[in-house]
Amino acid sequence: xxYRIAVLPGDGIGTEVVPQxxxxxxxxxxxxxxxxxxxxxxxxxxAIDATGHPxxxxxxxxCYNSDAVLLGAIGGPKWDNLPTxxxxxxxxxxxxxxxxxxxxxxxxxxxxxxxxxxxxxxxxVLEGTDMVVIRELTGGMYFGPKGRETVDxxxxxxxxxxxxxxxxxxxxxxxxxxxxxxxxxxxxxxxKANVLEASRLWRETAIRxxxxxxxxxxxxxxxxxxxxxxxxNPRQFDVVVTENTFGDILTDQASMLSASLGMLPxxxxxxxxxxxxxxxxxxxxxxxQKKANPLATILSxxxxxxxxxxxxxxxxxxxxxVEKVLSKGFRTGDIMEAGKTLVNTEEMTDRVLEELA
Ligand code: NAD
Numbered sequence: 001x002x003y004r005i006a007v008l009p010g011d012g013i014g015t016e017v018v019p020q021x022x023x024x025x026x027x028x029x030x031x032x033x034x035x036x037x038x039x040x041x042x043x044x045x046x047a048i049d050a051t052g053h054p055x056x057x058x059x060x061x062x063c064y065n066s067d068a069v070l071l072g073a074i075g076g077p078k079w080d081n082l083p084t085x086x087x088x089x090x091x092x093x094x095x096x097x098x099x100x101x102x103x104x105x106x107x108x109x110x111x112x113x114x115x116x117x118x119x120x121x122x123x124x125v126l127e128g129t130d131m132v133v134i135r136e137l138t139g140g141m142y143f144g145p146k147g148r149e150t151v152d153x154x155x156x157x158x159x160x161x162x163x164x165x166x167x168x169x170x171x172x173x174x175x176x177x178x179x180x181x182x183x184x185x186x187x188x189x190x191x192k193a194n195v196l197e198a199s200r201l202w203r204e205t206a207i208r209x210x211x212x213x214x215x216x217x218x219x220x221x222x223x224x225x226x227x228x229x230x231x232x233n234p235r236q237f238d239v240v241v242t243e244n245t246f247g248d249i250l251t252d253q254a255s256m257l258s259a260s261l262g263m264l265p266x267x268x269x270x271x272x273x274x275x276x277x278x279x280x281x282x283x284x285x286x287x288x289q290k291k292a293n294p295l296a297t298i299l300s301x302x303x304x305x306x307x308x309x310x311x312x313x314x315x316x317x318x319x320x321x322v323e324k325v326l327s328k329g330f331r332t333g334d335i336m337e338a339g340k341t342l343v344n345t346e347e348m349t350d351r352v353l354e355e356l357a
């Protein structure tokens with residue numbers, strides 16, 4: 001079967017890791033007899049430079065007309081001082097998610113046993129960690145009313161955490177459905193209901209939705225406690241569901257449970273076309289140096305195969321190949337430890353391709 005994939009490499013290491021993921025998809029196509037049609041589009045700083053806008057209409061059209069979207073990363077210092085609406089993340093990423101109706105971001109976060117010593121956290125703390133964080137993606141403070149004004153010579157600015165019941169209900173439901181497919185069947189809803197009105201609505205809604213899922217256990221945790229518990233005892237979590245801003249912060253923190261941001265894939269779903277991207281940004285500090293870990297993007301394509309194309313065997317083949325490469329001791333700089341073999345972006349992919357072959 002043929003699948004159309006919109007490919008948006010973006011900026012910085014996005015342009016380095018996306019071609020590696022495509023090499024892996026090509027190997028899967030060859031091995032399992034599929035056809036992947038890639039159509040490249042501009043996004044982020046690269047799109048600003050070429051067209052003056054971070055999300056050109058043409059790119060949006062390309063995404064609408066594809067079966068899935070593979071995104072690298074966007075942004076960088078060159079574009080940091082543009083007006084807010086033109087900045088890559090605000091001008092491209094947020095509207096792209098909104099336009100495609102991608103209200104849920106799914107980030108599996110597990111400890112790879114081969115990387116147990118590569119994390120900054122202790123092995124005993126990490127062992128057995130296997131969770132999924134589900135973050136609401138199109139509501140909350142990033143999209144609520146915002147503004148800036150000067151009153152009597154004093155500048156002030158505000159962002160508003162705004163949520164409606166349907167917005168909360170659909171993401172919480174998605175978390176319950178995800179938990180149902182897992183062994184432990186537990187959902188931890190993270191909020192700040194002791195302080196925020198939006199969180200109180202979040203919690204009431206979660207409790208109401210839970211009644212439809214008697215086989216799943218629902219617990220609640222305040223976000224400040226959740227941040228602490230994630231590094232104290234990450235094993236306690238199965239499925240975590242939370243609002244946009246809290247999720248943004250907690251998922252970066254959770255990335256360290258897998259040793260590096262460079263290991264963490266993500267899927268954004270909810271509309272007709274889903275988007276797959278590594279959890280990391282454009283990493284200007286290492287861009288152009290062949291140091292980027294391509295595994296987060298490669299693992300994101302595994303999620304694409306599973307969630308968008310229902311190619312579960314193929315997805316598992318990629319995940320197994322990554323696991324084997326790590327257990328054979330190959331490491332990019334971000335997960336390097338003494339006694340292991342340092343490889344660059346392309347060489348890491350070569351090893352994955354060898355395992356797939
Ligand atoms: P970042 O994720 O780009 O980098 C954080 C740190 O992790 C850096 O030290 C980087 O070298 C390292 N790192 C990240 N990915 C890696 C990989 N694959 N391999 C090895 N090391 C890796 O976050 P940042 O530095 O806060 O942001 C840089 C730029 O990226 C900013 O312009 C920001 O706005 C943008 N950004 C974009 C996205 C996105 O496109 N989805 C997400 C986050 C940040």
